Amino acid sequence: MSISVRNISKSFKKVQALDQISFEVAQGELxxxxxxxxxxxTTLFRILTTLLVADEGSASxxxxxVIDGMNDIRNSVGYMPGKFSLYQDLTVEENLTFxxxxxxxxxxxxxHLIEDIYVQIEPFKNRRAGALSxxxxxxxxxxxxxxxxxxxxxxxxxxxxxxxxxxxxxxxxLKRLQQKGITILVSTPYMDEAALCDRxxxxxDGKILDINSPEEIVAxxxxxxxxxxxSNPHQLISLLKAYPTAHSVYPFGEYVHYTDQSGEFKQEDLxxxxxHNGLKEIVIQPTPATxxxxxxxxxx
Amino acid sequence: xxxxxxxxxxxxGLTKAFGDFKAVNEISFVVKRGEIFxxxxxxxxxxTTAMKMLIGISTPTSGKAKVAGxxxxxxxxxxxxxxxxxxxxxALYDDLTVRENITFFGGIYGLKRQQIKNxxxxxxxxxGLEDVKNQLVGSLPLGWKQKISFSVAMLxxxxxxxxxxxxxxxxxxxxxxxxxMIYKAADxxxxxxxxxxxxxxxxxxxxxxxMVNGKIEALDTPQKLKEQFKADNMNDVFLKLARG
Numbered sequence: 001m002s003i004s005v006r007n008i009s010k011s012f013k014k015v016q017a018l019d020q021i022s023f024e025v026a027q028g029e030l031x032x033x034x035x036x037x038x039x040x041x042t043t044l045f046r047i048l049t050t051l052l053v054a055d056e057g058s059a060s061x062x063x064x065x066v067i068d069g070m071n072d073i074r075n076s077v078g079y080m081p082g083k084f085s086l087y088q089d090l091t092v093e094e095n096l097t098f099x100x101x102x103x104x105x106x107x108x109x110x111x112h113l114i115e116d117i118y119v120q121i122e123p124f125k126n127r128r129a130g131a132l133s134x135x136x137x138x139x140x141x142x143x144x145x146x147x148x149x150x151x152x153x154x155x156x157x158x159x160x161x162x163x164x165x166x167x168x169x170x171x172x173x174l175k176r177l178q179q180k181g182i183t184i185l186v187s188t189p190y191m192d193e194a195a196l197c198d199r200x201x202x203x204x205d206g207k208i209l210d211i212n213s214p215e216e217i218v219a220x221x222x223x224x225x226x227x228x229x230x231s232n233p234h235q236l237i238s239l240l241k242a243y244p245t246a247h248s249v250y251p252f253g254e255y256v257h258y259t260d261q262s263g264e265f266k267q268e269d270l271x272x273x274x275x276h277n278g279l280k281e282i283v284i285q286p287t288p289a290t291x292x293x294x295x296x297x298x299x300x
Numbered sequence: 301x302x303x304x305x306x307x308x309x310x311x312x313g314l315t316k317a318f319g320d321f322k323a324v325n326e327i328s329f330v331v332k333r334g335e336i337f338x339x340x341x342x343x344x345x346x347x348t349t350a351m352k353m354l355i356g357i358s359t360p361t362s363g364k365a366k367v368a369g370x371x372x373x374x375x376x377x378x379x380x381x382x383x384x385x386x387x388x389x390x391a392l393y394d395d396l397t398v399r400e401n402i403t404f405f406g407g408i409y410g411l412k413r414q415q416i417k418n419x420x421x422x423x424x425x426x427x428g429l430e431d432v433k434n435q436l437v438g439s440l441p442l443g444w445k446q447k448i449s450f451s452v453a454m455l456x457x458x459x460x461x462x463x464x465x466x467x468x469x470x471x472x473x474x475x476x477x478x479x480x481m482i483y484k485a486a487d488x489x490x491x492x493x494x495x496x497x498x499x500x501x502x503x504x505x506x507x508x509x510x511m512v513n514g515k516i517e518a519l520d521t522p523q524k525l526k527e528q529f530k531a532d533n534m535n536d537v538f539l540k541l542a543r544g
Contacts, residue, residue: 037469135344161468163342163345164538164539165542167497190498234484234486234487254522254523296472
């Protein structure tokens, strides 16, 4: 096992940040921690990268215990924190050289690992890191986390606040790194990114809601989900919520996702109800569940 | 829908240059009163620069813009009084309680003591904050903070509220509750100008503009944009446009 977490708990004053968390990540796996801000993802990263000590439980990374093997872990993992943590006053190139030097290596030695990412920011190599755009900062941070050829990569919300285009590119980069044999633990609040992981843990309020492959998590979803659309989306939401057998009502882009608690649900009845209340252009059709549906069902 | 045929934002040829670099390059559009207007674009496309001009804290290099009837060149102070603004970066004071934050921002917006009291009570009740009203804001979950922050930005009943990535990192359920608050405000006639990186949220807007390298490359209803770009959803529209 690349990463092994056993019954880890951590509290800060009154807040239980992690509550009996256990999971394992296999070598070469791309494992996602999926959950909103405040779920405990960062606390878990800090424990696994030996920056924070858990109250209870144990964890190991590449066979090294997070307490006894602290130095070994620090030498063999790359960590990209959620908050931009490079030196703002150093240039792109200086930051990279700095991180290589600390790990007693050179940029040239491991350039093959970062090449296809670095070429995208190379035109700005003399720019101070603080003056880079969000997308470029993220690429530089990834290069700096990779430059000592880590066995495991910890990425804490690398795509938060990043636009869809850069997010897609970033995930393509992760897939290529995975092919080079690097184990990756990545966290994200974007549910659509979960589908790109081998396995995921859904996490909220310090607890794991489920661990499985994205396909399995979606397959376990109990309710039939209906895409519902009508002329006035705001009114539609209110009306669906007031429908006597409604189970859940969530806006989902162009549609509202509706599930019903009754076994005898008929689309025609719902259609008639909405039409009776003045809605027009009503569409109701079954739709497959997504990770986000599964997450909301488990979190509720 | 409550969108009215009255322009609340009018922008024509608006430009902001930093040296040779045009961060915002001659953008033009109008926003109607009561509209939910999605302002999308990749990181670095110029959204924040454009928004700073519209809220009166950055003077344009050239072009014209009127917000709530006031000119961005000559009446920036009037604009500030007539709009609300919230972003994820600047929201509330973590070291003040919920009630203290409301009182503070009410004061900043020039509300009278009695108004602040009434508004506070109303807001605390609507958001179900009775149990936490005397807690420091810093101890609350992000989703709650964002809901309070939105309500605070609406305290002085602004004509327009500017929301800069209001739901980033917020859990999926709270994110949806947040949009229900937006719908409600829009129904009551407030104009919503919102940026987001969640493309499902772009679908909730009446109209959406997409900025690429300082220019507005597309502007229409989500439905029309999907037809125009032969895309199934707004995410595909965005990828097609912003990737060039």
